[in-house]
Amino acid sequence: MTFESSAMHLPKQYLIARQPISELSGWRNVEYLGWCLSLSKEVPLISVENLEGELIGRIIGWVIWQGKLLQDGDTIQSTNQADGIAVEYEAFCGRFVYLYPLQRQLAAITDAGGMMSLVFSTDLEAAASTPAALQMIQELHFDQVTFDALTAGRPKKWLPFGVTPYHGVKRLLPNHRLTLSDWNIERTYPHLANVDGKHIESSLSHTPSSDGFDVENVTGLLAGWVKQNVKALVNAGHNVAHLTGGVDSRMILAASRELSEQMRFQTVSADDAGTRLDNHIAGRIARKFGLNYSTLPFEQPTDADIQAWRQRTGYCVEDAVTQLCTTARIHNNHCHEMTGTCGEALKSPYWYPSDEDLSTLTTQGLLRRFEFPENDITRKLADAWIGEFPENISAGNLLDFAYVELRLGCWAGPSMFGHDVPFPSISPFNSARYYRAILAIPEKTRARGDLIPAVYRHLWPELLDTPFNRASGFAKLLFLSEEIRRMLPVEFKDQIKRIRAALHARKVRSRQRAQV
16 A cells, blocks of 8 residues: 555654654744654644743643643643653653653653554654654555454544554554653553563552442542643633434533533434434433534545545554544534543443453454454464453452454554544543442442443432433334344354354455455
């Protein structure tokens, strides 16, 4: 595959290299610790200073902190640092890459969910938002073997485990640090301590007991953080949120209860069963609570639009969101739309019933839960990722780490760059303290599904009266296929997905052989 960087529009993207690159007009260059930060014009650059006013870090991207959406040129004053990182990082929400000196060398971490991507090439001695941005330096060589192993011909695809489809280009996962002097990656969380030659992590090596655990207190904190971040976006003029039939988008509505009159809610309208159900449920909620609500007609993307998406994301992700690329461009709201992405962490989306009692998670189990193909390449990658954790980490906690690192960091992160709009969506959930708090809750409590209703009770309990992703009353007759699908056990649904994916891959291979 080839890529014409000079002809490509790369909104929201950035490049970190030894020398400035000026191929794209409107980009700016800023020097930091001997490196040139090249930023698309809409990307903010924020400074981090210590109490003495000394520059101790730079943040590329969009940060919500202390109830405010920071703007380009703003400064964060850090009261203290741990391993060079401002202790305030735990509370930072948004989409960003944090750069700071580590033993006088430039180091980088992503936001807690990897919602703003960082990929890098040791050969090019450069890091960037996507492989597309790296190709401003030099054309990359497509790794067809790895790409095929990770996608298996599936129409919906995303590349996990920090892999990209280019030789020598890797992705920095959440909870990891990259040092740009030697291009070394280290896991930063969970923090592993070496005791008598054994790695341990005290907070994750056992499952806390639910006896006496104050779930209401923790879910109250979670609700308060989301509410504060929603308010920060609305106060900055970013008051649009998508509303579907699901849990996560409705939680945005719940968190905006006191600001609902200022909010605008939207649902994409398309002719498929799932979208019709979304419109039915969202419309019902909007009428019940008097929301400012509208539907957006789905705009069918052209082949050129799809190809441009692929190029902007570096061929790292393509799924249902890709099909919305033309809709997003034509109906551009010119603001940071609020997304429920990351809200899923509250419901441990990859757990099966009784997983809180599962002692270990096998490589095959991980691959199947996430619907990744099973082959020598994926098994090796999965083994390496699992091997980074303490041996006695619970299966439930490992699955929740996988959601953040493999799903958010490898799917939501690169997806941000697909839409040809200058403002990325922002999740008011995405902060380190949010994920840490969930991991601190006993797994039996998480397994029971107690967190979602508890958070709603703190925000807007009446929203629980409308079922999630299901019609009610006689309206169920209009959505029988969706109703039946919701009734199936999650393990059975996953098995059906694997069979359908295998059949599709077989058809693709047959067509390819016929063309040869």
